[in-house]
Amino acid sequence: MAEMKDTxxxxxxxxxEHQQKVLRCLNAITAIQHHPLMEISQSPGHLLLLKLWQxxxxxxxxxxxxxxxxxxxxxxxxxxxxxxxxxxxGFFLTLLFTSSNEHNNSDNISTCKxxxxxSMLSLSTSLVYVFLVQVKxxxxxxxxxxxxxxxxxxxxxxxxxxxxxxxxxxxxxxxEPQSGKRMKSSSVEIKWKxxxxxxxxxxxxxxxxxxxxxxxxxxxMLC
Numbered sequence: 001m002a003e004m005k006d007t008x009x010x011x012x013x014x015x016x017e018h019q020q021k022v023l024r025c026l027n028a029i030t031a032i033q034h035h036p037l038m039e040i041s042q043s044p045g046h047l048l049l050l051k052l053w054q055x056x057x058x059x060x061x062x063x064x065x066x067x068x069x070x071x072x073x074x075x076x077x078x079x080x081x082x083x084x085x086x087x088x089x090g091f092f093l094t095l096l097f098t099s100s101n102e103h104n105n106s107d108n109i110s111t112c113k114x115x116x117x118x119s120m121l122s123l124s125t126s127l128v129y130v131f132l133v134q135v136k137x138x139x140x141x142x143x144x145x146x147x148x149x150x151x152x153x154x155x156x157x158x159x160x161x162x163x164x165x166x167x168x169x170x171x172x173x174x175x176e177p178q179s180g181k182r183m184k185s186s187s188v189e190i191k192w193k194x195x196x197x198x199x200x201x202x203x204x205x206x207x208x209x210x211x212x213x214x215x216x217x218x219x220x221m222l223c
Contacts, residue, residue, distance in 0.1 A: 040169065050165075053177075061154070074139055082133065085207060096221050119218040119219065153177065156177040156178055
């Protein structure tokens with residue numbers, strides 16, 4: 001008759017530290033399951049909305065970068081036009097001063113009567129530069145206003161994305177990003193509009209004033 005073998009159950013003692021590790025792991029798994037991002041991944045509507053908003057945020061970033069590059073380019077063009085303006089008048093006045101010293105007294109009387117010819121040349125050239133600078137400034141501030149709108153919209157979209165990531169499936173899918181704009185009263189807007197315009201087109205104002213000062217320079221040199 002086969003001998004019956006006794007089965008022994010060995011109990012492995014579990015210390016308190018091991019139990020705490022197991023509890024921490026279970027708590028971590030539970031937290032992951034209830035994390036907002038996990039809820040979003042399990043909800044097709046919220047996941048699609050998050051992807052669409054992230055794609056739109058990336059487009060905003062590219063447009064903002066292009067507008068900033070465009071503004072830098074316009075600033076360089078304005079600086080070059082101002083340099084050409086000063087170089088032209090420096091060369092023009094030097095040439096005029098040199099030619100006036102080469103004439104004797106009899107020729108000086110005849111050339112004095114024609115002082116308006118170089119003055120009109122200086123004025124017409126200056127007005128061309130002033131017009132080009134004004135066009136560049138107008139484009140610059142137009143791009144600047146577009147850039148501010150893009151940044152406001154991007155900030156509003158970023159806030160909605162953060163809210164969606166925090167709330168998870170409880171986020172309202174009908175919510176849309178709204179850029180906060182500070183409303184101004186008409187009186188304040190009218191009051192500050194001339195000052196704003198002057199500050200934006202200060203370069204044009206300076207060039208116009210300089211053109212007016214340089215216009216009679218030909219008469220002073222020739223006469």
